[in-house]
Amino acid sequence: MIGTISxxxxxxxxxxxxxxxxxxxxxxxxxxxxxxxxxKKRQIESDDFLDLLLWAVPLGYVGARLYYVIFEWGxxxxxxxxxIAIWNGGIAIYGGLLAGLLVLLVFCYxxxxxxxxxxDVITPGVMAAQILGRWGxxxxxxxxxxxxxxxxxxxxxxxxxxxxxxKIGGVYYQxxxxxxxxxxxxxxxxxLALRHRKHLFKQGEVFMLYLSWYSVVRFxxxxxxTDSLYLTAGIRVSQLLSLxxxxxxxxxxxxxxxxxxxxxxxxxxxxKFPYSRD
Numbered sequence: 001m002i003g004t005i006s007x008x009x010x011x012x013x014x015x016x017x018x019x020x021x022x023x024x025x026x027x028x029x030x031x032x033x034x035x036x037x038x039x040k041k042r043q044i045e046s047d048d049f050l051d052l053l054l055w056a057v058p059l060g061y062v063g064a065r066l067y068y069v070i071f072e073w074g075x076x077x078x079x080x081x082x083x084i085a086i087w088n089g090g091i092a093i094y095g096g097l098l099a100g101l102l103v104l105l106v107f108c109y110x111x112x113x114x115x116x117x118x119x120d121v122i123t124p125g126v127m128a129a130q131i132l133g134r135w136g137x138x139x140x141x142x143x144x145x146x147x148x149x150x151x152x153x154x155x156x157x158x159x160x161x162x163x164x165x166x167k168i169g170g171v172y173y174q175x176x177x178x179x180x181x182x183x184x185x186x187x188x189x190x191x192l193a194l195r196h197r198k199h200l201f202k203q204g205e206v207f208m209l210y211l212s213w214y215s216v217v218r219f220x221x222x223x224x225x226t227d228s229l230y231l232t233a234g235i236r237v238s239q240l241l242s243l244x245x246x247x248x249x250x251x252x253x254x255x256x257x258x259x260x261x262x263x264x265x266x267x268x269x270x271x272k273f274p275y276s277r278d
Contacts, residue, residue: 004165007139020136027132028057031125038121042268048111049122056103063099064091071229071237089142092229093130094241100126113269116204120265123210124195127188130214134181138165145174145224173226180221187213201265204256208249215242215249 009019032053036046068090069076069083076083104122108115137143150172153163158175166173187210195206219242222228229237256262263270 004141004167005139005161007141019139023136023139024133027129028053030132031122031129034125034128035122038124042117042121042265044113044118044121044269048113048118051111052104052107052118052122055107056100059103060096060100061086061091063102064093064096067092067095067098068229071231092238094238097126114203116207116262117265117269119207120195120201120203120205123207124188124191127184127191127210127214131181131184131188134177134184137177138162138175141165141168143177143225143227144168145176146226147171148174174224176221176224179224180217183217183221184214187217195265198266199264202256202262203265203267204262205253206265208253212246212249215246218242219246 005019007018007020008016009022010017032049035049039046039049065084065086071092072090082088101119104118105115107113108118134143144166150163153166153172153175158178162175162178163172166175190213191206191209195201201209219239222236222238222242228239231237231240
């Protein structure tokens with residue numbers, strides 16, 4: 001059996017570059033590339049995605065940090081100097097997604113772009129970024145589940161490098177990062193296989209399918225994790241938010257189909273492409 005893998009990818013002078021950072025950078029590039037390819041088919045310029053990236057990524061990290069700090073306020077109220085110490089860990093993906101959504105809505109208003117279509121176009125890339133990004137947790141040996149046995153991990157037919165990385169302090173743990181990554185991969189394949197079918201998705205529904213899928217996956221995976229944020233004793237924040245999101249998405253889907261009756265996803269933006277806003 002091989003040993004655990006170092007979280008440090010390489011050293012550049014006196015700077016240690018971690019695998020987490022490398023993977024996050026690769027995930028962002030992957031997400032933007034996928035959005036730009038699909039955007040051209042839906043009459044949205046590549047520059048719009050690049051400009052959105054400049055705002056969404058940093059503010060997304062701010063949102064992810066604020067979300068974590070809010071639900072761990074008991075600690076940060078006593079240690080306010082640690083609030084900005086994001087390098088010590090402590091971000092939450094739901095906070096990043098919510099912040100990113102707000103940025104996108106403002107961006108689309110300023111650029112006169114259809115927000116639901118933009119959400120549909122970037123959704124597969126965001127999903128792919130999440131799938132890849134979870135492997136940053138793998139290298140950091142974090143976001144894992146409770147203790148388990150070597151026999152259980154071997155029964156999952158996992159490669160030895162994953163099994164050994166899940167051995168922390170002499171104890172084997174559930175690879176919840178892998179569970180989330182794997183089931184989101186199934187969701188991504190489903191979305192990619194269906195999104196170009198005629199008269200299947202209205203604008204906004206690719207995004208809603210993703211959010212529904214992720215809410216269900218996260219609800220069950222969160223129940224296995226040992227580092228959950230809690231609203232009160234026994235109530236995990238991410239599980240509660242997953243339930244709320246699922247209910248809201250189902251209600252929104254029904255309302256838009258019956259009342260709003262939006263355009264089909266494949267109709268695109270309806271803007272002349274390439275277009276000018278001068």
